[in-house]
Amino acid sequence: MSNPIFIALIPILPLTCFLLLGLFGRKHFSTTSGIIGTLSLFISTILSFATAYQYFFQTGKINGVYQKIIVFKYTWLEFAPNLSIDMGILLDPITVMMLVVVSFVSLMVHVFSLGYMKGETRFATYYAFLSLFTFSMLGLILSSNIFQIYLFWELVGVSSFLLIGFYFEKPSAVAASKKAFIVTRFADLGFLIGILILAFYAHTLDFGILIERLSVISSPYLTVINAASFLGMSALSWGLILVFIGGAGKSAMFPLHIWLPDAMEGPTPVSALIHAATMVVAGVFLVARLFPIFALSDPGALQVVMYTGAFSAFFAAVIACTQTDIKRVLAYSTMSQIGYMMFALGVSKYSGEEGLGYMGSMFHLFTHAFFKSLLFLGAGSVIHFVHSNEMKDMGGLRKLMPITHISFLIACLAIAGIPPFAGFFSKEEILMAAFESNRLIYVVALITSGLTAFYMFRLYYSIFWSKDASVKNHHGEGTISMKIPLILLAILAIGSGLVPIASFVTADGLPITSHVPISFSIVPVSLALIGILLATRLFKNSNDLPVRISQQMGGLYTAASRKFYIDEVYLFVTKKILFNLIGKPAAWFDKHIVDGLMNLLANSTAKVSELIKGFQSGKVQDYALYFFGGIASLIILFIYLWQ
Amino acid sequence: MNEVPLTHILFLSTALFFIGAYGLFTRRNMITMLMAIELMLNSVNINFVAFNKYLYADKLDGIFFSIFIITIAAAEAAVAIAIIINLYRSHHSIDVEDATELKY
Amino acid sequence: MNLTLLLLFPLFTAFAILFAKGLKQVRVIALIGSIFQLLLAGKLLMAYYQIKAQGNQSQMVFEYIQNWYAPLHLQYHIGVDGISIAMILLTAFVVVAGILVSWKTEQLSKEFFFLLILLSLGAYGFFISLDLFTLFFFLEVAVIPKFLLIGIWGSGKKDNSAMKLALMLMGGSALILVGILGIYFNTHTEAGIHTFDLLLIAKMNIALPIQKIFFPFAFIGFGVFTAIFPFHTWVPDGHASAPTAASMFLAGISMKLGGYGCLRVATFLMPDAAHAYSWIIILLATIAIIYGAFATMMQTDLKYINAYSSISHCGFVLLGIGMLTKTSIMGAVMQMVSHGLMTALFFAAIGMIYSRTHTRMVAQLGGLLKAMPFISSVFVIAGLCSLGLPGFSGFAAEMTVFMGSWQNPDKWFRLATILACASIVVTAVYILRAAGQTIMGPMVNKEHELLTDASWNEKFAAILLIVGIVVVGIAPFWLIDLIQPGTEIIMSKLGAVALVK
C-alpha cells in the first residue's frame, strides 16, 4: 500500500469518534452524534474500498501470488527480545475482504440506527459504543501479530458486552451481556494459553514468522513442538486446538454457543452488526488466518474444526426450526451458517484446487455477511413496527411494510441457497468441497441446507403472511434512513454471489477456478425447494398443522425448542459446582479457618494470661517464696544440670 | 587448744539464714517477719566475721561490712516499722494477709 | 536531583497542616503539598531520563550516602532506579487522588490529612532507601497512621480490623527484622565490618545455608504486606473498614511496599534461596490467586469484593517474582503499578457511591448508572481494568506476567500459570456481577434517583487515576523501558546463580 497512513486511518477514525462521543457526546452531541459517527465511518469505508482495490489490482499480487504485506509494525509491549506484541497492519486477501465487509456492514448499521435509535436518551453513547466496536473489529482483522489479535479480540468482546447491555435497565439485557462476555472470556482463556504454547515454541508472536516457522516441514521449531507432547497430544495440537476454542467461543460453535441467542437482547442493529456479520465470524477468520499451520502441520486439529463446525451447523438448524422469537431464529441460523464456514475450512486442504473449501468458506463469509445483516435489519424494522419479537404478534405485514417484505424475501432466498442469489454460489462451493473430501459431512450439510430453507421461510411466512395484520399502522414502515440500508443490502444479497472471490481469496494466494457442474447443484437446490414448499404448506396460512406436527414429534420437539437443555447444563455447572462447591467453601474457609486461626492465636494468648494471673497473688510472702524459688531453680539449672 | 573449724560456723550461719527465710515465709505478723529478716542479716554478719577471722585475718573488710550491715538493718527496721504503724492506722491489723488488695 | 526532597516536602506539608487553621486551610495545604509531590515525582522521572540519556549505566542514580549511626555502620543511603521511580510515581498519583477524594472530611480533618501525608512520607522513604535499616524504618513509619486512620475515621467493626491490620503488619515487620538482622550479621565487607547497605550486600554472596534460613523470614515478612496466603486476612477487614482515602492508600501503596520488598530485599539479596524456594512462593501465589478470586465471588459488600480481588491480583505480583524470569519480574512490577492505580480508583468509586447511598451492599444498590453516570462509568472502568481489558494497565501487566511465567519450563509452574490465567475468567464473573448489580439493572432503591453525580474534586481524582491507568495501558512500552534496566540487574544476580547450578 502506497501510504500506510490511510490504512491506519481506517480503524483510527472510529476510535477518535468513540473518544469524542464517549467523552463529550452526552453533553454536546446528543443529537448530532449519529451523523458524526456515520460520516467518520463513511470515510473509513471509502478508504477500505480503496485499499481493497489497490491490494487486489495493483500492489497485492507479486508474480501471480497474493502476498502477505506488513504495512507497518510498531513494538508495543516487548516481553523478551524476540517476543513482543507489535501493533501492526497486515494485508492479505482475507484481511482485505473482511475490511470491505466489516466497514460496509457497519456503515449500513450506522445509517439504519439513525432512524431506529432515534429519540433514545443515550443516543450518543450508543454511537460511541458502535464506533468502539467498529474500531476493535477493524483492528482485529488488520492485526499482524497473534497477541495483537487477542488484544482486539478482548476489545470486541467488551464492546459487544456494552452494546448487548445497552438497555441496562432491563435485567434480561444485563444478564445476557454478562453471559456473552463471560462465555467468550472462558473461550479466550483457551486462546490465551494456546498463544502461550505456540509463542513459547515458535519464539515469536508475529503471524508471518509464526506461520512460516510452524508450517514449513523442515523447520526446526516444528520438530521441537511436535516432539513436545502432553497427555499424548503434541504441543502443536494443544496450541492449535486451544486457539480454536477461542475462535469457537466468539463464533458460537457448539458447545460455546449459548451466549448468542441471549445476545439478541441488544438493539437489533447491533445484532445485525456484531452477531450476524462481523464479530461472530472472527473465529472463522482466526482459523483462516492460521490455516497454513492447521492444514500443513496438524490435520488432526483441522478435523476437530470440521466436526465441530458440521455438528453446530446441524444442531443450530434443528433448534432454529422451533424458536418463536424471530431474532432467536436468526441467531440460530447465524450459528448454523458459521458452522458451514467452519467445516468448510475443516474439509479444505492447503494448496491449489484442494483449497476449495477455504475459498468457499471465505466466499460464504462474504455473502452471508450481507444477507444475514439484511435479515436482521429487516427483523429490526419489523420489531420497530410491531414492538415485539414474538412471531404470534406478527403476520400479514407484507402490505404494511413492502420494502422490508421484499428485501426480507430476497435475503431468505439467498440464505436458502436458491440461484441466482448470493447464498447459492457460496454454498455450492462449500458443498463441493465437502463432497470431495468427506461424504458424511456432505450429507449433514445437505440436510442442514434443507432445514435452513425450511425455517427461514417459516420465519418469513409467519411474519409477512399467515394471518392478517393485527397491528394498526400508527407510524410508517420507518424513516428513509432505515430503508436505504435494506435496499442496498438487498442488492448485495443478490449480487455479491457473482463476485469472483475464487480468483482473489485462496489459502495459498494462487487464484483457483472453481468448477461446480450444474448436475451437482441439483440436489441441494431441490432440497432447499422442498424445505420452502413445506414451510409454505405449513405456515403460509394460519392452520393447526404445525401444532399437531409438533405434538406428533413430542419429546424431540420440546427438547429442540428448549435448545436441548444446554443452558440448564451450564447453569448447573456454574451455580451448583463453581459457586456452591468452590466459591462458598473458599469464602467460608477464609472466614472461619484462616481468619479463625489468627483470632485463635490472639484468644489463646489472652487465655494464658488469664490462667497465670494467680502468681500475682498480692501476698508478699508468696512473692518472697517465688523469689526464693527463682534462686533455687537458677542454682539447680546452672550448677547441677548445666555442668 | 583446738578451735571451732570454719565449716561449723558456716553451717550455723546457713542454718540461721534458712530459719530466717522460713520465718519470713510462714509468720503472718509483720513485726515477726521483720525479725526473721534480721535473722537472715545476722547470718550474713556471722559469715563475714567468720571469713574475716579465719581466711583473711590481715584485713578487716569483713568486720567493717558486718558493722555497716547492722547499722543499715536498724535503719531499715525503723522505716519498716513506721510504715507498718501507718498501715495499722488504715487496716487496723498488722497481719500481712489483710494487706492484699493490690493483686493480679 | 536531590531525593531527600521527596521526604522533606511531605514533612513540611505535614507540619504546615499541624499549624493550619480551619478545615479550608488544612485541605488546601494538603492538596497543594500532594500536588507538589506529584510534580516532584514527575521532575524525578525527567531527571532520570536525562541522566540515562547521558549514558549513565550505574544501577542506582541520584545516590546519596550519609553516615548515620557510624558505630553500627548504618547509613542514610538513598537512590533510585526505574522500578523505584515507577513506584514513587504511583504513590504520588494515589496520594493526590486520596486527598481529593477525602476533601469533604469534617471530623478531625487536621489529624486526618496529617496522617495521610505521613503515610505517603513513609512510602517515599521506603522506595528510595538503599539501606536495609532505613528501609525497615520507613516501612514501619507507615503502620501507625494506618491504624489510626482506620480506627478513628473508619466504619463498621473498625476497632477490630484496625487492630488486626496493625498487628499482622507488625508481625510481618517482626519477621523482616529477623531477616535483615540475619543478613546484616552475615555480611563481611572487605573492611571486615557488617553492613546494611543494599548495594554492598548485593555485591557479596551470602552462603546458601544462611540464605535458606533468612529468605523465608524476609519474604514472608514482606509477603504479609502484600497479602500472601495465608497472611492475607488483614486485607479484607482492613480495607472494608477504612475510610476511602485510607483504603486507597492501603491497597494502592501499602501493599506495594510488600511486593517491592520481596523483590528488592528478599529475592535480590538472596538469589540462591529464591531459586530454592521458588516453588513454595509459586504455590502460595497460585493459591492466593485462585482462592482469592473464588472468595471474591461470594462477597456481597463492594469493598470486600475489591479487597479480596486485591488478594487475587497481588498474587500475580508474587507469582511473577516467584517465576524468576526477567519477563515475569517485569510483569510483577507492572502489575504492582497497575494494581495500585486500578484498586485506588476502584476504592475511590466505591467511596463515592457509599458517601451517597450510605450502603455498600450489592443487593441494596442497582441502576446507579441512571442517577450518577460519571461515578458509574468510573466504577465500570475500574472493573474493566481489573478484569484485564486491553487499553487499560491491567491487561499489559497480567499478560506480561503470564508470558514471563510461561518462560519457566517447569511443568508444574506451567500448571500454576494456567490456573492463574483461569482466574481472569473468575475475575470477569465477579466484576460483572458487581457491576451488573450496582450500576446496571433496575434501580432498587427509589431514593437513589435523586442522588447527585460526582463533585469536582471527585471527578478530578478519578480522572487523574484513569489517566494513569490508560497511559500504562496504551503505552506499556514506556513503563517497560523504565523498569527494564533495574530488572536486568536483578536478573543478572539471579541468572548468575542459575548458571552456578
Place this chain on the structure above:
Amino acid sequence: MLNEYLILLKSEWIIIAIIFLLLFIKVGPKDWKNETLLYGINILLLFNLLAGFYNNVEGNLFNGMYHSTQLILLEKNILNLGVYLVSLIAYPWLKEHKHLLEFYILLLSTLLGMFFMISSGNLLIFYLGLELSTIPLAALANFDLHKRQSSEAAMKLIISSAFSSAILLFGVSILYGTTGSLSFYEISQHIYGNQLQVIAFILILAGFCFKISVVPFHLWTADVYEGAPAPVTAYLSVISKTAVLFIFMSVMYTVFKTIATQWYLMIFVLSIVTILIGNLFALRQNNLKRFLAFSSIAQVGFILLGLSGTSIMGIASVIYFLLIYLFSNLAAFGVITLVSAVANKETISDYKGFYKTNPFLSWVLAIALFSLAGVPPTAGFFGKFFLIMAGAERGNYIWVVFAAINMIISFYYYLKVVKAIFMDPNDQPIETISIPALPKLAMIICLAGMILTGFFSWIYEYIYSLSIL
C-alpha cells in the same frame, strides 16, 4: 588533694547541699508557699542538671572505693535529668501536699545513694548506696499517708527489698569468702567460676534482678507501682531502675567477666521469661500505672537481651535505650500524674474519649506509648532495634525471633490504650484539664526527646565512644 575530693564528688556535693538547704528551710521559722518552694527547687534541680555537664574529670578516691569515669558521669547526668523531669511532673500532685519538703529530701537522698552506687568500686560502697537508694523509696511509696493502697505498697516494698538485700548480702559474703576482697577489681581477679562463686553470683544476680524487677523476682513491682503515688511510681520505674541497671551492667562486665559464659545463659533464660510474663500480665491490666509496671517489666527483658551481647554495642545500646525509655516513660507518667491529681482517674477505661477533651495530653501519651512499643518515627524504635541488634550479635536468632513475636504482643496492649484514647466512645470523658507550666515543660522536653533522639545519631555515637568493656 582536697579540691580533688570537691571536683570528683561534685555531683554528690551538690545533692547534699540541696538536701541540707531543704532541711534548713524545713526547720526554719518561716513557712513558704508550696508554689514558691516548688519553683525554687526546680530551679535548683535545673542548676544541678546543668552543673553535671560542667568540668567533668575522671579519677579514683578512697583507694578505688569510689571511681568516676566519663561514662559514669554521663549516667549521673541522665539520672539528674530524670529527677528533674520527675520533680516537674510531680508539680500538680505536690501543689497541695503539705509534706513537700520531705518528699524532696527523701527523693534526693535516694538520688545520692544511686550516685554512690553507680560510681562505687567496692561492694561496701555499693551496698551502702543501694540501701540509701532503697529505704527512702519505701517511705516515698507511703507518701499518700491516708491511702490504704499506698501504705500496703510501701509495706510490700520494704519487706521484699529487705529480703532481697539479705539474699544479696549472703551472696556478697560468700563472694568475700571465696575471693577475700570487696573491691571489684580484686574480686574480678579471683573469680574462677567454681560452684561456690557461681552460687554467690546467682544470689547477687537475684538481688539485682529484684531491683530491676526481672521475673521471677518482679512480683512486688506491679503492686508497689499501683499503690504508690504516681510521681513516685515514675521515679521507681525510671530512675531507680535505670541506676541499678547501670551498676548491674558494670558489675556484670567487670567483676563477673570471667564467667560470662555462665551468666550469658542465665540472662538468656531470665530475659525470655521476663519478656513473656511481663507481656502476658500487661495484656489484662486496666489500671494504667499497673499496666505500665508490667510493660516496664517486659522492657527490662529487652534490656537484658541487649545486655547479653557482652559487647560495647551491648553497653551503648542499653544506655541509649534507657535514655529513651526515661523520656517515654516519664512522658506517660506526666500525663497520668496530672490526670490522677486533677480528675483522680487512673484506669484505662476512664481514658476513653480522652482525645475529645485533651488533645495535647492524648498525643503526649500516645507518642509515649508508641515510643515504648518501639514504633518509628519515635526514638523507641531505634532503642529497641539496637538492643535486638546487640542481642543478635551473638547469633542467637531464635531469641531474636522470640523477642520479635513478643513485640507484637506488646504492640497489642499499647495500641489498646491508644484505641481507648482515640477511638472508643465515652459519654462522660475526663474533663478538659488545664496544664500547669512545669508539667507542660516536662512533657515538651520528653516529646522532644522521644522524637528527636532517634535522629541525632551523635547521641548514640557519644555513648558508644564512652562505653568500654
